[in-house]
Amino acid sequence: MEHGNEIKVWDPLVRIFHWSLVAAFFIAFVSGEEWESLHVAAGYVVGGLVVFRLLWGFIGTPHARFTDFVRSPATVIAYLKDMAARRAKRYLGHNPAGGWMIVALLVSLALTTLTGLAANGTLKVATTLIPLAMADEGDAGGEEEGPFGEVHEFFAYFTLLLVVAHVAGVIVSSIMHRENLVRAMITGNKQRDL
DSSP: OEETTEEEOSOHHHHHHHHHHHHHHHHHHHHTTTSHHHHHHHHHHHHHHHHHHHHHHHHSOGGGSHHHHOOOHHHHHHHHHHHHTTOOOOOSSOOHHHHHHHHHHHHHHHHHHHHHHHHTTSOGGGGGGSOTTTOOTTOOOOTTSHHHHHHHHHHHHHHHHHHHHHHHHHHHHHHHHTOOHHHHHHHOEEESOO
C-alpha cells in the first residue's frame, strides 16, 4: 500500500518475525543457565522463527526474498567502500551489506539452535557427529558440558556480536540516508524518494 511518498517495503510477517526474534533471542541469551526451561523454550522459538524466515526468503514478498538482497561479495565490498566514503547508494530493501548480515545472522542462529539441541540431548542424531576424540565418557550432558555446550555458547556470543554489528549498521545507514530504519521495521513503510 502506498501513501504519498511512502511505500510498503516490509510485509507484516517480516516485521513480526524480526521483533519476535529480537525478543526470543534476548530471552534465550539472558536466561542461559539460570532458567533452563525458559532458555530452552526461547531457543525453540528462535529455531522456529529461523525456519520460517528461511522459507519466507524463497516464497515471501519481493523485499523479503533472498534474491532481492543477497548480492555478490564484490558488490558488498564496493558498497562498504562507498559507505566509508559517505556516498553509498540507498536501497529500498536491504542494502548489500545488510543482506549478508541477514544471512550471517540466520546461519549463526541456526547453528546456535542446533548445538543447543545437541547439548541438551534433544538432537540425538547430532551426537554422532562428535569425533570420538572429543567425546568425554564422563559427561552426563547438560548445556555447559561437553563439546556441544561449548560450541553452543560460542555461537550464542557470536550471534550477539553480529547483533551489535547489525544495530551499528542500521544506525549508520539511518544517519547516512536520513531515514528511520527502526520505524520502517515497525510500520513497514519507507520513503520512496529522499
